[in-house]
Each structure stands twice: as C-alpha cells, then as structure tokens.
Amino acid sequence: MMKAYEKYLSEVLIDEATLQARIKELGAQVSSDYNGCEDLLLLCILKGGVMFLSDLSRHIHVPHMIDFMAASSYGAGARQSSGSVRIDMDLRMDVKGKHVLVVEDIIDSGYTLSFVIKTLKNREPASLRLCALLNKQSRREVDIEVDYIGFDIENKYVFGYGLDLDERFRNLPFVGVARLDALTDE
Numbered sequence: 001m002m003k004a005y006e007k008y009l010s011e012v013l014i015d016e017a018t019l020q021a022r023i024k025e026l027g028a029q030v031s032s033d034y035n036g037c038e039d040l041l042l043l044c045i046l047k048g049g050v051m052f053l054s055d056l057s058r059h060i061h062v063p064h065m066i067d068f069m070a071a072s073s074y075g076a077g078a079r080q081s082s083g084s085v086r087i088d089m090d091l092r093m094d095v096k097g098k099h100v101l102v103v104e105d106i107i108d109s110g111y112t113l114s115f116v117i118k119t120l121k122n123r124e125p126a127s128l129r130l131c132a133l134l135n136k137q138s139r140r141e142v143d144i145e146v147d148y149i150g151f152d153i154e155n156k157y158v159f160g161y162g163l164d165l166d167e168r169f170r171n172l173p174f175v176g177v178a179r180l181d182a183l184t185d186e
C-alpha cells in the first residue's frame with residue numbers, strides 16, 4: 001500500500017535518525033551556553049516549529065519555560081514569503097528580563113523572523129537568540145544572525161517534521177523534498 005505522502009515526495013532529505021542526532025547536539029550546545037541561566041524561555045514559532053521545540057526542549061537540561069507565537073506573511077503565494085508579516089497569535093508571557101531563544105522550523109527569505117525579532121526586541125528581553133532547524137541561506141533577502149542552525153539546505157520546498165504541504169504531513173518524522181508537480185496536478 002502506498003502511503004498518502006509518497007506521491008508528493010521526491011526524496012527524503014534528512015531522515016529521522018539524522019534529525020534526532022542533530023537535535024540532541026543542539027540541545028547539548030544550548031544547555032552549555034545557558035548553563036546557570038534562571039529565566040530561559042523557548043519561544044516556538046507556530047506551527048512549523050512545534051515538533052522541533054518538543055524534541056529540542058527534551059534535550060535542554062537547563063530549567064526553562066516554553067511559550068508560543070504564530071506569525072505569517074501575506075500578500076505572496078502560498079509557498080513564498082512576502083515582506084509583510086503579521087503576528088497571528090502573540091505569546092502569553094512577558095519577555096521583559098527573560099533570556100529568549102526563538103525556535104523556528106526554517107528560515108527562507110528571513111522576513112518572518114526579522115519581524116518577530118523586531119517585535120520582541122521592543123519588549124526588552126534580557127537576551128534574544130535564534131535557533132532554526134533548517135536554513136535556506138541562498139534565499140535570504142534580509143540579513144539576520146542565526147545563533148543555532150540544525151542543517152543548511154538547498155533551495156527546495158521541504159515538508160515533514162513540522163513543515164507542511166498545504167497544511168498536511170507535519171507529523172512525518174523526517175524532512176522530505178516535495179514534488180511540486182504532483183501538488184499542482186490536483
């Protein structure tokens with residue numbers, strides 16, 4: 001039996017074991033960098049960052065809080081960011097005085113994260129760093145400094161492990177490259 005995602009999948013880019021091993025390393029690095037920190041807040045950017053946050057958090061051995069924020073860019077096609085970003089759901093916590101680590105699935109143009117960073121900086125966190133599972137450096141349009149990167153990837157549309165293909169397949173345990181021809185066929 002063919003699995004539902006298979007017709008959209010061109011190749012598995014990062015398999016489950018590779019993802020998990022890298023996330024464990026990132027967790028160790030974050031734990032060491034924030035050793036002794038008493039008010040670390042992991043801020044997950046919804047929805048794509050949710051799988052990553054949940055695995056990363058379990059590898060961070062410094063006590064920390066978690067919260068969520070949803071942001072989206074509008075005005076462009078579904079698979080491309082525009083310069084206009086809005087906050088769809090703000091976090092509940094006050095970030096003032098906290099050490100905030102933003103956890104994001106992927107950085108593409110950089111518009112989403114740069115808007116999120118600007119918004120958070122105005123609220124005076126004690127520190128603000130970024131952690132992205134995937135980075136498409138060749139697509140960058142705004143300069144942002146990313147402190148932790150899981151994997152640098154080529155300019156291909158990917159899905160799975162939090163990333164969606166028209167809102168589906170976020171649950172896959174691996175990151176795959178999408179066959180966009182199969183999608184537009186429908």
Ligand code: IMP
Nearest residue numbers: 048081107108109110111112157158163
């Ligand atoms: P940016 O604002 O262009 O950096 O776009 C970042 C957002 O676009 C990410 O948080 C994702 O939600 C989405 N995105 C960018 N590239 C991909 C991809 O290859 N697959 C799925 N979502 C993507």
Ligand code: MG
Nearest residue numbers: 046047048105
């Ligand atoms: Mg996202």
